[in-house]
Amino acid sequence: HDLARIWKNYYHGSFQANDVELNKLGIHREGNVFIPKSSYGIILEKKLQPLFESIYKEKKELATYELVWEIGKRLEREKKKEESIIYWAWKNKTYVFVPGITDGAFGFQLWFFWQNKHKDFNINVLKDEQKLSELLWKKIRTGALILGGGISKHHTIWWNQFKDGLDYAVYITTALEYDGSLSGAKPKEAISWEQINKKARTANVICDATIALPLMVASLKERKVI
Amino acid sequence: HDLARIWKNYYHGSFQANDVELNKLGIHREGNVFIPKSSYGIILEKKLQPLFESIYKEKKELATYELVWEIGKRLEREKKKEESIIYWAWKNKTYVFVPGITDGAFGFQLWFFWQNKHKDFNINVLKDEQKLSELLWKKIRTGALILGGGISKHHTIWWNQFKDGLDYAVYITTALEYDGSLSGAKPKEAISWEQINKKARTANVICDATIALPLMVASLKERKVI
Amino acid sequence: HDLARIWKNYYHGSFQANDVELNKLGIHREGNVFIPKSSYGIILEKKLQPLFESIYKEKKELATYELVWEIGKRLEREKKKEESIIYWAWKNKTYVFVPGITDGAFGFQLWFFWQNKHKDFNINVLKDEQKLSELLWKKIRTGALILGGGISKHHTIWWNQFKDGLDYAVYITTALEYDGSLSGAKPKEAISWEQINKKARTANVICDATIALPLMVASLKERKVI
Amino acid sequence: HDLARIWKNYYHGSFQANDVELNKLGIHREGNVFIPKSSYGIILEKKLQPLFESIYKEKKELATYELVWEIGKRLEREKKKEESIIYWAWKNKTYVFVPGITDGAFGFQLWFFWQNKHKDFNINVLKDEQKLSELLWKKIRTGALILGGGISKHHTIWWNQFKDGLDYAVYITTALEYDGSLSGAKPKEAISWEQINKKARTANVICDATIALPLMVASLKERKVI
Secondary structure, eight states, rough: OHHHHHHOOOOEOTTTOOOHHHHHTTEEEEEEEEEGGGGTHHHHHHHHHHHHHHHHHHHEEEEHHHHHHHHHHHHTTTTGGGGOHHHHHTTTTTOOOOOOSSSSHHHHHHHHHHTTTTTTEEEEEHHHHHHHHHTTTTTOOEEEESOHHHHOOOOOOOHGGGGEEEEEEEESSOOGGGGGOOOOOOOOHHHHHTEEEEEEEEEEEOOHHHHHHHHHHHHHTTOOOO | TTTTHSSSSSOOOOOOOOOOHHHTTTTTETTTTTEEEEGGGGHHHHHHHHHOOOOHHOOOOEEEEHHHHHHTTTTOOTTTTGGOOHHHHHHOOOOOOTTTTTTTHHHHHHHHHHHHOTOOOEOOOHHHHHHHHHHHTOOOOOOOEESSOOHHHHHHHHHHHTOOOOOEEEEEOOOGGGGGGGGTTTHHHHTTTTTTTEEEEEEEEEEEEHHHHHHHHHHHHHTOOO | TTTHHHOOOEEEEOOOOOOOHHTTTTTETTTTEEEEEGTTTTHHHHHHHHHHHHHHHHHHOOHHHHHHHHHHHHTTTOTTTOOHHHHHHHHOHHHOOTTTTTSHHHHHHHHHHHHTTTTOEEEHHHHHHHHHHHHTTOOOEEEEESSSSSHHHHHHHGGGGGOOOOOEEEEEOEEEEEEOTTTTTTTTHHHHHTTTEEEEEEEEEOOOHHHHHHHHHHHHHHHTTO | OOOHHOOOOOOOOOOOHHHHHHHHTTEEEEEEEEGGGGTTTHHHHHHHHHHHHHHHHSEEEHHHHHHHHHEEETTTTTTTTGOOOHHHHHHHTTOOOTTTTTTTHHHHHHHHHHHHTTTTTEEOOOHHHHHHHHTTTOOOOOEEEEOOOHHHHHHHHHHGTTTTOEEEEEEEOOOGGGOOTTTTHHHHHHHTTTTTTEEEEEEEEEHHHHHHHHHHHHHHHTTOOO
16 A cells, blocks of 8 residues: 555545445445545556556565565655655665565556566565564664554564563553453563564554554654654 | 473462562462462473473474474373374374464463574474465455454454355454444454455454353353354 | 333434434434334333322322332333333332433433423432432342443442442443543452452453343353253 | 542552452542542541432432532532532533432431431423433434443433434444444444434444543544533
8 A cells, every 4th residue: 555655645534335236336435435446456457467567577585574575676766655654664764574565456466567477586485584683682662552452462472582672652542451462462572472572662552553543653753852 | 380280280369468578488479369489480490491302402493383283292101191282283294384383381481492592493383374374365265253352352353354255253342442443342343354254254342252252162061063 | 212112112223324314304314223203212201100190099109110110010011011020020029229310211201291290290219318328228139230331330339438438340341541530430440449358259351241241141141050 | 430530549550459458448449430439438438418308408319410510519519529520511501311310328328317217209201201302302402422322321311212312322332243232232223213213313333431431522622512
């Protein structure tokens, strides 16, 4: 989505929309966001295939964090590049690890490229882990701001057990603890795994991230912290 | 966990437990399940490293579904093998795709093996996608029983858009729709993506899967369906 | 509803129904239950007004538990009386206290009767409290099975602080703790109020009561407890 | 609580507190709010009994909205009166209807007063309904801002069916629709009951009211609406 939106627009829709009708109109629904097909699969294919080709010419094997940077670098000429997280990740040399890289439209484009006469193009997911292990075993102070749950939450806290745990952790989620899921698990659970340090400062915010995060950012701005 | 539990036991604990104390005792907490360290990381390392070595001798590159089968095959001599889903997946040649293979204790063991003089051992996640594309483009009838959300939910419905959508879908989840997440999205949303066929029979069960699934299985047994 | 359903039927509908259309058809929606107007307000008026008249002739002032019994007694000739909780409450002399008696269709009928030349008909809600205080100060063993939250949950646990707290408490609810509401409060909170005894056996079941309660009853039947 | 807090303080505590310990210390817990006994039952008894006596001397029968005003009037000399909603209700002659008046600490004090030689003191809950019917049958434009669910939500929307439904409705709640409860019911359900007008402007905000309401008020202030 980060990429699709620098090329095309998404729209504000409704949860109650008739999805059979939307489909006829060529519109995908994500919650209350409407995404025309032309703003998603079609534009991604048109833009990503040549971009992968260009990367492929330079490197045959990449970790996902390297792939993210290579894409970010190639957004330099895009008019709306400054709205892209991927672009800024490259610009600031921020590591972005994607443990589930093959999922979704991006993963599909990746596979589409690979099976089309580029079978020696290799996404080496273990190389990501190698980089994570190097970063974490340096025992630097670490903090995590985690929106939602799933694999990105788990992968983040997982690696921190190999230093002495996260020093700061803020979870913002609507998932709840009672079903025993990792998505709803509170910071204290991670202490039993040494994924969060027992002296860490933590907060568990049960709220839609689209409400909580802007509030937090506004507060930091007001206090001139950012 | 599927593997750890054929070798060691987990225990019934409590959500309210003091996680600092648990950590001192060498116990991990997952919701209200207590897992002694000796039943998890330690046993996994002891068992998985030789197992990977044995696989490595035969193949240097595997998709995740192939890796799952190779492990299942090597559980043949385990006393509690029949409690393992991985074992049955191999036995019945059921495909198990793991889009986030590097996450968690299993992924860690995989990385640990790879970085320890086996850097030519390659988990080819795009080969999984290749197999998925072959399976789905056959336009067979498909159904999905999805427990929870996250990447496994999305990856399952994603690929079904390339046939004419799932013909049956049952979601069992505690995640809710209002935050716009995929985890809480109802089956109707997937219709706008053609991931579920507009004529499909679907159900969205908002309930802890550990309550709902046994009920469903009991009902099927009573009706002699399974 | 307990009364309306012994006289008329309700139907299984859908959450997604178009409520403007339903309204045109004279159908009320309660979640996924459809209630024709003729099965609700109209039948309640037709049946309750003469019933109140009959009670009024005998008593001019009643507590809500007395009102419930008087109604139960007058259901004796109804064909479907055995499906009514109110009927069984009278039959077994079980106290039913209704702290919010004026709410809803029943309360409306009560007001309608009162304003129509029966202004000396008095529902004495403090007399209910008197009875509760007598019952609770006997220090009998008490247990509560609480479905959902709201005023009925609070009123139940409230009075138990005047003995030494509930000895048993099972909450079945979908409400959650994080917002600080009483509806989502766990049994342990009530211990700080002495509403539940600190030695009490308690359980907090986070599940739709229409799933959890039948399971519990089935289990008790299987064990021949009921 | 509105009353207790003008006389005494409440404190910010924690959900995870040990409630047995709190009880020993004489502290009640409400979510993450700590309330010393001296700030609740004890002060309420000391203040409310003479206050009821003073009201009793003037009137022997009151609707709940009249009782609220009589109390508000008697807060005139309290130093922190301006923090009390009850005080402002009286000052501005705003009707406050309390369909569950006998519940909780206030109801307990009311009963305590009544049984102690004031059995002719009558809270006439049907008189409240009379006032509601007069107000609603005037067919004025009505709007409702509803925090949470329960009896106050239902009573509010219920009476609006006797005009042509609410013209505006904003629900702020953490309760969810799927269990079929009224607390989680969306505005559209009320349209099938004519409790909300089909042309009404409505919003359903799924968020902790302590987050959403301040945001809404801040926004109105910024736009100089209030």
